Amino acid sequence: MSIIVVGLNHKSAPVEIREKLAFNANNIPAALSQFLQKYPSSEAVILSTCNRVEMYVSSLEGTLKFEDILAFLSEFHKIEMNYLSTYLYHYIDDRAVNHLFFVAASLDSMVLGESQILSQVKEAYTIASVEEATGKVLNQLFQQSLNAAKLVHTKTSLGKGKVSISSVAVEFAEKIFQDFTGKTVLVVGAGEMCELLIKHLYEEGARTFVVANRTFERAQELANAYQGQAIKYELLGEYLAKADIIISSTSAPHYVIHVDQVKEAIKHRRGNPMFLIDIAVPRDIEPGIANIDNVYLYNIDDLQSVVAQNIDERTREIEKCRSLIEEEVEHFMARLEEMKIEPAITHLRNHFHNIGKEELNRLKPKLKEVGNEDWEQVVYTMERTINKLLHHPAKVAKQEAKNGGGYRYVETIKKLFGIFHHHSNPPHQ
Amino acid sequence: MFKLSHIPFIITIVLYFTSTVWSIGSIVCPHFFNKKVAKWTMMMGFFVHSGFLVFLGLESGNIPITNVYESFISLLWCVLFVYINLDYLYKLPSLDTFLVPLVTALSIWAMTFDGGNLIITVSLQNFWLVAHIIPIFVGYAAFTISFSLSIMYLTQQRQLKLKLFGALFNKLPSLEGIDKLMWKTLSLGFPLLTLGLVFGAFWVRTQNILGDMWYLDYKVILGLATWLTYAALLHMRLVASFHGTKVACMTIAGFCLVLFTFIGTFFMGSKHAFQKTNEPTHIEVLKERMP
Incomplete structure (x- = not known):
C-alpha cells in the first residue's frame, strides 16, 4: 500500500506548462477512468487549479511508480515525457500525505492562507469519489486533509486578515x-x-x-x-x-x-x-x-500597510502550521498502518469462525434431543469464545501496527495461523 | 461597615468583576481568556444578584427600593436584565466589554450607599409608586445600555479615524450597526421614562407626597431636564435624521444626567421620597399638619 503524488505548481512550472497539463471538470472523469483501467487496483484523485495540477494515487500492492503516473500524464495530455518531467515534483507516502495537507491548508498557495484551495481540494475529491476512483486509502486521506486544513485555520491565524x-x-x-x-x-x-x-x-x-x-x-x-x-x-x-x-x-x-x-x-x-x-x-x-x-478617508498607503501587516502575520504562523500538520500526518500514517493490518485480521476472524462452524456442524448430528433454544445457546457460546480469544491479539496487532510494524504483523499472523489468503481487495469497496 | 447580608452582593460584584476581566481579556489576549467565561460569570452574577433582591424583598415585604442602596442595586439589576434580553434579541457583539465594567463599577459604588440613613417614606404597596418606579428604572436601564453603545461608537470611530487596527477594531461591529442599536435602546427608554414621569406627576398631585412646592424638588427638575435632553435627541434622530458622532455625544450627556438625577440629587439633599431617618418623615409631618 503506497501513496504517491505527482504534480506541478506555480513555483515549479511557468503558466505555459501549467495550462498544458491542466484538467477541467469535463475531462477529469475520463482521465480517472482511463487511469483505473490501466491500473485497476489503485485509487486516484486529480486536483487541478490555476496554480497547480496534481495527481494523487494510492496503489494497493505498492508496485505503482512515479514513472507510471508521469507516463500516463504525458500520454493523456500528449506532452513529451522528458520535457514534462523537468517541471514535475513527486512525493511518496508520508511526504505525499504531508504535501496534500500543506496544499489543503493553503500553506503551498501563492497567497498564503487563502481559503479557496480548500474547496478546490474538496471538489477534486468529490469528483473522484463520484467516479468511484477513490477507495479506502484516498477516502481517508482526503477526509483527513480537510480536517487538517480546518484545524490549521482554527488553531492559527493563517487565514486571518485580508491580503489584498x-x-x-x-x-x-x-x-x-x-x-x-x-x-x-x-x-x-x-x-x-x-x-x-x-x-x-x-x-x-x-x-x-x-x-x-x-x-x-x-x-x-x-x-x-x-x-x-x-x-x-x-x-x-x-x-x-x-x-x-x-x-x-x-x-x-x-x-x-x-x-x-x-x-x-x-x-x-x-x-x-x-x-x-x-x-x-x-x-x-x-x-x-x-x-x-463622520468622514473616513483611506489612501493606498493605509490599505497597503494593512495588507503588508497581514501577510507578515500569516508568514509568522507558518512554523506553527507546520508542526500541527506534522502531527496530523503522523496520525494519518498510523491509521494507514492500522488499515494495512485490517484485512489480515478480518481473515483471521473468518478463519476462526469457519473452524467453529465446522466443529458445530460435526457436533449437531451427535446431539439428538437438543431443542432449538439450547442449540442457539451453543452457537452463541462458540462465537463468543472465538471473539474473546481474538479480541486481545487483534487489539495488540492494531496498536503495534500504528507504530509502523503493520507489514511484519500481517505476515506473522498469516504464518502463525496458516492463512494463505491473498488480501487484494479491489480498491473501490 | 460590613454586614453579613452584604455577602451575596459582594459575590455578585466578584462575578461581575471576573466577567469584566475576561471580556476585556478575550479581546486583548483571546488565547488565554475565553469569551464564554465572561458570559457565564456575568450570568452567574446576575442570578446571585436576582436572588439577593428577592431576599431583600422578602425580608422587608416590599419591592427592594426601601433605601438608596436597594434602589441602586435594583437599577443595576434592571440594566443587566434589559441587556440580557436585548442581547438575546439583537445579538450585540462585544457590548458586554463596555457594559459589564460599567455595571461592576456602579455596583462597587452602590456598596458605599449602604448604611446611609435615607429611607423611603411612603407606602410601597402604593400602585402609583410601582407605576412610577418600574418604567423609570427600565428606561434608565435602556439609557445605560445606549450610553455603553455610544462609548463603543466613539471608540470605533476614533479607531477608524486614527487608523488603529488592533484586536478591538476587529471585534467591534460597524458604526452603522452600533448607531441603529443606540436608536433602538433610546426609543425603548424614552417612552418608559415619559410614562414613569407622567405617573409620578399624577401621584404627586393626587397624594401630595412632596409638599406643595413639589416642582422645586431637585429630582423633579433634573428628571424633567433628562426628559428634555432625550426628547431633543429623539427629535434630532426622527425629524432631522441625525446620526453619527453628535448623537453619540448627546447620548453620553443624557446618561450623565440620568446618573446625576438618580444618585447626585441625594448629595444635594433632595427629599424625593427618601428621608433621613432621624428627621420626621414627610408622612409624619403631613399627619401632624392634619387636624
Whole structure:
C-alpha cells in the first residue's frame, strides 16, 4: 500500500506548462477512468487549479511508480515525457500525505492562507469519489486533509486578515456600514483597481453604483457591467452628498475631490458616515478631508500597510502550521498502518469462525434431543469464545501496527495461523 | 461597615468583576481568556444578584427600593436584565466589554450607599409608586445600555479615524450597526421614562407626597431636564435624521444626567421620597399638619 503524488505548481512550472497539463471538470472523469483501467487496483484523485495540477494515487500492492503516473500524464495530455518531467515534483507516502495537507491548508498557495484551495481540494475529491476512483486509502486521506486544513485555520491565524487591497478596503467599509444594500457607491475613474473594488462590493451586496470618468464611454461600460449609472465627470460634485462610499483612482495630476465639496456634502448627509477610498497615485482626494467629522478617508498607503501587516502575520504562523500538520500526518500514517493490518485480521476472524462452524456442524448430528433454544445457546457460546480469544491479539496487532510494524504483523499472523489468503481487495469497496 | 447580608452582593460584584476581566481579556489576549467565561460569570452574577433582591424583598415585604442602596442595586439589576434580553434579541457583539465594567463599577459604588440613613417614606404597596418606579428604572436601564453603545461608537470611530487596527477594531461591529442599536435602546427608554414621569406627576398631585412646592424638588427638575435632553435627541434622530458622532455625544450627556438625577440629587439633599431617618418623615409631618 503506497501513496504517491505527482504534480506541478506555480513555483515549479511557468503558466505555459501549467495550462498544458491542466484538467477541467469535463475531462477529469475520463482521465480517472482511463487511469483505473490501466491500473485497476489503485485509487486516484486529480486536483487541478490555476496554480497547480496534481495527481494523487494510492496503489494497493505498492508496485505503482512515479514513472507510471508521469507516463500516463504525458500520454493523456500528449506532452513529451522528458520535457514534462523537468517541471514535475513527486512525493511518496508520508511526504505525499504531508504535501496534500500543506496544499489543503493553503500553506503551498501563492497567497498564503487563502481559503479557496480548500474547496478546490474538496471538489477534486468529490469528483473522484463520484467516479468511484477513490477507495479506502484516498477516502481517508482526503477526509483527513480537510480536517487538517480546518484545524490549521482554527488553531492559527493563517487565514486571518485580508491580503489584498480591495478586500482590505471592503473590510473597512464593513466597519462603517452594517450592510451595503441601499448604499450608493460613487466611482471616480474607471481603472482596473476600481473595477476590482466594485466587484468586491457587489459580491458583498452593494447594488447602486454611480461611475464618473473623463471618457464617458468607459464610465458607461463599467456602469453597465454592474447595472450602475454613468454620469458626466463634471457632475461629480452634485453626486457627492448621495454617496456613502467613494472610490477614486483617476490619473489626474491634481486633487479631484476637495475639502469644501465634502464639507458641503456631509451637511446634507446629517451625520451619516461617508467612506472615501483613494487608490490613485498621485492622490485624488485632498488629505484634509480626513479631518471632517463622520468622514473616513483611506489612501493606498493605509490599505497597503494593512495588507503588508497581514501577510507578515500569516508568514509568522507558518512554523506553527507546520508542526500541527506534522502531527496530523503522523496520525494519518498510523491509521494507514492500522488499515494495512485490517484485512489480515478480518481473515483471521473468518478463519476462526469457519473452524467453529465446522466443529458445530460435526457436533449437531451427535446431539439428538437438543431443542432449538439450547442449540442457539451453543452457537452463541462458540462465537463468543472465538471473539474473546481474538479480541486481545487483534487489539495488540492494531496498536503495534500504528507504530509502523503493520507489514511484519500481517505476515506473522498469516504464518502463525496458516492463512494463505491473498488480501487484494479491489480498491473501490 | 460590613454586614453579613452584604455577602451575596459582594459575590455578585466578584462575578461581575471576573466577567469584566475576561471580556476585556478575550479581546486583548483571546488565547488565554475565553469569551464564554465572561458570559457565564456575568450570568452567574446576575442570578446571585436576582436572588439577593428577592431576599431583600422578602425580608422587608416590599419591592427592594426601601433605601438608596436597594434602589441602586435594583437599577443595576434592571440594566443587566434589559441587556440580557436585548442581547438575546439583537445579538450585540462585544457590548458586554463596555457594559459589564460599567455595571461592576456602579455596583462597587452602590456598596458605599449602604448604611446611609435615607429611607423611603411612603407606602410601597402604593400602585402609583410601582407605576412610577418600574418604567423609570427600565428606561434608565435602556439609557445605560445606549450610553455603553455610544462609548463603543466613539471608540470605533476614533479607531477608524486614527487608523488603529488592533484586536478591538476587529471585534467591534460597524458604526452603522452600533448607531441603529443606540436608536433602538433610546426609543425603548424614552417612552418608559415619559410614562414613569407622567405617573409620578399624577401621584404627586393626587397624594401630595412632596409638599406643595413639589416642582422645586431637585429630582423633579433634573428628571424633567433628562426628559428634555432625550426628547431633543429623539427629535434630532426622527425629524432631522441625525446620526453619527453628535448623537453619540448627546447620548453620553443624557446618561450623565440620568446618573446625576438618580444618585447626585441625594448629595444635594433632595427629599424625593427618601428621608433621613432621624428627621420626621414627610408622612409624619403631613399627619401632624392634619387636624
